Amino acid sequence: MDGLPRRGALPARWRLCATEPGAPAPGESADWVPLERPLTAAAAWRAAGRWSLDGSPHDFDAQDWWYAAQVDGAALQDMVLGFDGLATLAEVRLNGQTLLHSDSMFLAHQARPAALVHAGANELLIRFASVQAALQQRRPRPRWRTPMVAHQQLRWMRTSLLGRTPGWSPPAAPVGPWRDVWCCPEDQAIAWRLQPSLVAGQGQCAVELRAPAGWARDLVEAEFVLRGPDGAEQVRPLESHGGERYTAHVTVAQPALWWPHTHGEPLLSTAALRTRSRSGAVRTLGLGTVGFRQVEIDRTGDGFALRVNSERIFCRGAGWTPLDPVSLRSGAAECRAAVGQVRDAGLNMLRLAGTLPPEEDHFYDACDALGVLVWQDFPFASMDYPFDDAGFADLAAREAAQLAARLGHRACVAVLCGNSEVEQQAAMWGAPRELWQPAFFHRQLPALCAQHAPATPYWPSSAHGGAFPHQADTGTTSYYGVGAYERPLDDARRSGLRFATECLAFANIPDDAALARLPGGLATRVHHPQWKARSPRDLGAGWDFDDVRDHYLQRLFDVDPARLRHQDHDRYLALGRLATAEAMAAAFAEWRRPASGCAGALVLQLRDLWAGAGWGLLDEQGDPKACWHAVRRCLQPLAVFLTDEGGNGLAVHVVNDTPLERRLVLELSAWREGDVQVARAERPVVATARGGCTLNAIEVLGQFLDLNHAYRFGPPSCEVVSARLLEDGREVATALHFPLGLAPLVATRSRDLGLAAAVDITGDGEAVATVRTGRCAVGVHLDVPGWQAADDHFHLAPGASRQVHLRRTVAGAVLAGQVLALNAAAAVPLETQP
Incomplete structure (x- = not known):
């Protein structure tokens, strides 16, 4: 169930103290840190000036952490007390009596503490036990290992891997309250669930309410109201099912549809509960928004594609990470601005990987409103989870049911995915095939999703399908042919990629303003330990993603990266920025062309977690890198690309994702010797709605020129080829091709x-x-x-x-x-x- 009408922050004075594992509750003379509000231990220490990501590391899993709150009895009497996220092994006490236990960061809890409340001052005490101490318990060993984490028995802990994965996330393990601690009057503790669907062109929206006994005693009318984008209302009375349960159902004959922003308008309807009491007072309680859309997984030809409202969508975007990896919190306006930045760049999907916790409601609100699809993994990643342990399996099922119910009505949530790379890791480690697909992800979890989120497709793992899970030309995969595996750029096509849930990972160099925020500032060079401490890598590997970037720098610009770094570090940084931008642009040009079998590609990470050369397209403050600009130009709804087709010459690809036919002019030009134009031609192009076309460049020019230097009859006919799309005389898209590559152009x-x-x-x-x-x-x-x-x-x-x-x-x-x-x-x- 979602929502409570008068839910607010618990009025309390909070403080925090750390002790050794297993120590008794700290007394008044202990080293307590006052808090303005509940925060993770790392965020609280950061706010108090005791720790920062740029200072000495601290293992927040090594201690017990105690959160104490002084609460007046009047603030607790006849209240529901809520805990939306407790990381990770938590016991909540009120006035010395246990209120609840939690063994999962991902479970929300509610309690009714009336029997324990005192008339005056009350002490709420939450103890978060040391995860490190819990890991020392002897348990069965995993059947395969993951290089992501330092301690393999984290598989038993229902907590985020963020902060616990040396090599790619900052050392700030989330411990403590990472979501709201709230209260609500018991007599107003109404919970509800919306279930919208689109069936045979009709919109259906059901609502189920759970209300306290006697809630309707003073009401003469209670209605479910659904207001469409045009302001028209559909109203249905609530039907009582006895006790505390009420339902209503609305049918909309021809609903305004919700689309990802690249393909249409993300139109939403507003749901509300309207009541009238015997005294005549009318109250309206907002229940949220719904979007009518149908999302289906298309497996044609063993591929994977999403169809929204029957239209095949090319999904492009990146992996979302918390805007603040220390507190895991963000403001609603800040989050909406970040999602708006994604939309404006032409990205239409964000993935929340299983290594991360699910986001706050305002993230999904922003994606709903702005038309950005969400690929949501359940929080399982890479490890051999002990589902044969009954207690663990029950905990995992309760988590999953809560998350599916919470997100089931969201228009933006396009896929609920069982896990991140569990199948792939098992296969790569050499586990027998029968262990690759645990029953929890292939039987139990899809059944839970069908029950709680019937309008959202389920997919068992981020890498799934084919002879092995990371096979690119079947199902979904983590694609690193171009990237970590250092394949040539043409592997983007040769791989036959169908859908990359993550791809194109490089240590992308940010601009100087971000480099200045490194601990050593702009004086920090690439080989320096302070730089390397933040260079993403797999544990135990003899290479990092700086090496991957350098590989493509050498291939694209025909220079020795180490020698260039030695001679001219600034030049090395400039070419390094462009190298990863060019690699990404080349890959997306292949994947978006009309004949491509690829239906989606999500760059590994949208945003860096801390200052440095990380996987992000954006730095840790959300400022663009060179690769962001390259991707933004490639991913606009209306775009043009040039690809080298060998002996078949250059191909010009026009892509139009918008719902409108576009009448355009294609201008094609070629130059040599810097500024000598050797060819130019124009021709009209009609780009059909949500379609595309491919033209041969020679067909456009009307004469033969070896534009891609494929035949090599003599000197190259040109060094630069340009394609421009014009609409009413205005340039709307452009692409350049360099037949000899960029190396000759930047050499002098x-x-x-x-x-x-x-x-x-x-x-x-x-x-x-x-x-x-x-x-x-x-x-x-x-x-x-x-x-x-x-x-x-x-x-x-x-x-x-x-x-x-x-x-x-x-x-x-x-x-x-x-x-x-x-x-x-x-x-x-x-x-x-x-």
């Missing part, structure tokens, strides 16, 4: 590209920069301290220009800076227009 830095940039102030903290070039400019970067560019690290064709929106991010920052290109000998100043 030109003294005169004709690069120039002028900026116009358009508002308070807003400006537009117009960047122009005479010759091809590679990796154009706007360096404007205190301002953020909406587009950056892009290429410009000869004679091209681009307008880039700038937004002030540092109060009082002067609009001054420079523009650089990787093939330019010097930066050019940003000229402010009078």
Whole structure:
């Protein structure tokens, strides 16, 4: 059940103390830390100035943590007391008496403490027992191992792996209250569940309420109200089923549909409970929003694709991580802004992996409202979980039922997935095939989802299908052919990828402002221990993801990364930024072309967890990296791509995900010797709604040119090919292709590209920069301290220009800076227009 009408924070004075494992409750003379509100131990110590991610590490699992709250009896009498998340081994006491126990971070609890409440002061005490001490208990060993964690018996602990995975997450294991501690009057403790569905074009929405005895005694009317996006209301009276249960059901003949934002409008209806008492008082209680949509998994040809409202969706996005990996909390406005950033970049799916806890309600609210799909793993990842232990299996089932019921009405939740890479890890470790698919994920969990979330498809594991779970051309997989496995860029096509639940992991270098937040600041070099401490890696591996990035840097630019780093570290960083951006762009160009069998690809991580070169497309504060800009350009609903088809020449792919037909003009041009145009042609293109088309470049030009230097009859006919899509004379998408690669262009830095940039102030903290070039400019970067560019690290064709929106991010920052290109000998100043 969801929701309580007058649920609020428990009015209390909180404090925190750490003790050795098993020690008695600390007394008044102990080292108590006052708290403004319940927080994880790491977040509380950070707020008190006792610890930070940049300081000495602390093992929060090594101690017992005690949270004490002084509460007035009037605040507890006749109340429901709620605990939405206790990490992890918790005992809650009120005035010395045990109120509840919890062995799972992922279970929410409610208690009615009236019998234990005193008239005056009351002490609520929560003890979080040491996870490290609990791990010392002798238990059966796992049948396979995972390199993700240092202690394999974490498989017994129902807690997040975030903070407990050296090599990819900061050392801040979540211990303590990580979700709200709340209270609500017992006589108003109404819980409800919405169940929307779309069947044969009709919208159905059922509501079930659980209300305290006597709730309806003073009511003459109680109605379920569903208001559509157009304001029209459907109203049905609540039907009593005796006792505390009430239901109602609404049918909408032709409902406005919810779509992912790339393919339509995410239209929502608002649900409410409206009551009228004998005194005539009318009250309305909001129950939330619902979206009418149908999501199906399409397994045609052993693949995997999502169909929303019968339309096949190319799902593109990234793995979501908590905005604050220490507290695991965020504000509603902050979270909505982060999801809005995702939407504006053309991404339409976020994945919450099994290594992470589920998110707060306002995350799902934002995704519902903004049209961003969610792939939700249940919190199981990689390990051999002991489901043959009855107590563990029961705990896991209760967690799963709560989560499925909580998310079952969400329009945005497109997939409920049993786990992250359990099948894959078992297979890779060499476990027998019969152990790859535990019954919990293949029988019990799908049954729970069918009961509690019938409108949301279930999938057993993030990597599932084929002869082995990480087979790319069947089902879903974690794809790292381009990436950790250092395959050539054309493996994006050769692999036959069908759906990547995670992919394209590199140690992506952020801009200098983020590097300055490393413990050693900008003086920290790539080989330094402070840099390496934050470079993602698998435990026990003899390489890290800096090495993966360097592999592609060498392939793309034909330079020795170690020698370049030795001679010119800044140049090394600049090429490293562009290397991962180019690799991602090349992969998405292959996967989004109309003939591709790929139906989705989610980059491993949206955002870094702390400052450094992490897996994120964004740094830890949400600021873009070069790879973010590259992906954003590739993933817009209307896009154009160029791919090298060998002897078949260059292909031009136009993709239109929008629900409208688009009448466009395709402009194709080719240059050599920097600025000599050797070909140009235009032709009209009709991009069908939610469709695409592929053209041969020679067909567009009307004459043969070896545009991709496939035949090699002589010198290359061109060095740069440009495709532009124009709509009503305005450029809406562009793509560049370099037949000889980028290496020749960046090997020699030109003294005169004709690069120039002028900026116009358009508002308070807003400006537009117009960047122009005479010759091809590679990796154009706007360096404007205190301002953020909406587009950056892009290429410009000869004679091209681009307008880039700038937004002030540092109060009082002067609009001054420079523009650089990787093939330019010097930066050019940003000229402010009078």
